[in-house]
Amino acid sequence: MAKKQNERKGTKTNAVSLVTLIDPSSPIAEQYRTIRTNIQFASSADKPIKTIVVTSSGPGEGKSTTAANLAVVFANSGQRVLLVDADMRKPTIFKSFHLSNAIGLSTVLSTIQSISEAAQKTEINNLSILTSGPKPPNPSELLGSARMDQFLAEARNLYDIIIFDMPPVVAVTDAQIMASKADGTILVVRENVSRKESLTKAKGLLHMVQAKVLGVVYNCAENAKDQGYYYYYGN
Ligand SMILES: Nc1ncnc2c1ncn2[C@@H]1O[C@H](COP(=O)(O)OP(=O)(O)O)[C@@H](O)[C@H]1O
Numbered sequence: 001m002a003k004k005q006n007e008r009k010g011t012k013t014n015a016v017s018l019v020t021l022i023d024p025s026s027p028i029a030e031q032y033r034t035i036r037t038n039i040q041f042a043s044s045a046d047k048p049i050k051t052i053v054v055t056s057s058g059p060g061e062g063k064s065t066t067a068a069n070l071a072v073v074f075a076n077s078g079q080r081v082l083l084v085d086a087d088m089r090k091p092t093i094f095k096s097f098h099l100s101n102a103i104g105l106s107t108v109l110s111t112i113q114s115i116s117e118a119a120q121k122t123e124i125n126n127l128s129i130l131t132s133g134p135k136p137p138n139p140s141e142l143l144g145s146a147r148m149d150q151f152l153a154e155a156r157n158l159y160d161i162i163i164f165d166m167p168p169v170v171a172v173t174d175a176q177i178m179a180s181k182a183d184g185t186i187l188v189v190r191e192n193v194s195r196k197e198s199l200t201k202a203k204g205l206l207h208m209v210q211a212k213v214l215g216v217v218y219n220c221a222e223n224a225k226d227q228g229y230y231y232y233y234g235n
């Protein structure tokens with residue numbers, strides 16, 4: 001019970017399950033590939049989808065799980081991928097991929113360090129990761145800074161796909177800021193965790209910044225065995 005409450009409050013910042021690596025032929029891994037295909041179809045020559053924000057209304061709904069597994073399946077398809085842990089408040093990506101978090105997004109945004117110096121290559125072909133870096137006092141300001149616009153321009157040159165793992169959109173403004181800058185946003189909803197009112201609020205907040213919501217990932221933990229994820233394109 002205590003554990004459940006802890007998860008609800010989002011204080012848990014554990015590594016997430018990389019099912020696409022551990023069990024690539026599983027139905028859940030296949031669902032991630034379906035999401036990848038849907039994103040690829042939504043991308044066009046005049047409006048390419050290169051920068052993707054992953055967020056949800058509240059904590060513990062599967063944002064980091066979705067962002068990490070999507071990054072793996074995009075890399076598997078031969079695209080150069082950068083996964084960015086832009087949840088500088090509760091970072092988890094460095095744990096999931098067993099990386100150092102000594103430098104990362106916070107360092108790049110507050111110095112003149114380049115992405116290629118700070119990003120870490122992984123054992124997965126085509127997948128580089130920029131961890132969150134040390135917790136800064138002002139995550140929202142960093143994300144909203146002119147330096148972030150330079151960051152995006154540099155990342156677009158170096159990679160085909162850049163995926164941003166964000167904090168919840170209802171709690172803090174970080175995801176809204178990045179959704180307004182990104183080519184597309186994915187909203188994660190988790191069965192028995194996401195609340196209807198906060199979901200409505202999340203959609204409103206994203207709409208307010210004219211985020212292009214590509215779809216909703218339904219992270220269905222209770223039935224994760226064979227139908228963990230659904231993707232509704234165009235919501
Ligand atoms: N479909 C799922 N089935 C089982 N556990 C899950 C599922 N999705 C997420 N989790 C677990 O729930 C916790 C929170 O997930 P996470 O992706 O870190 O959420 P968020 O980034 O939205 O806070 C993690 O421990 C993760 O491994």
Ligand SMILES: [Mg+2]
Pocket residue numbers: 063064065087090092165166
């Ligand atoms: Mg997370």
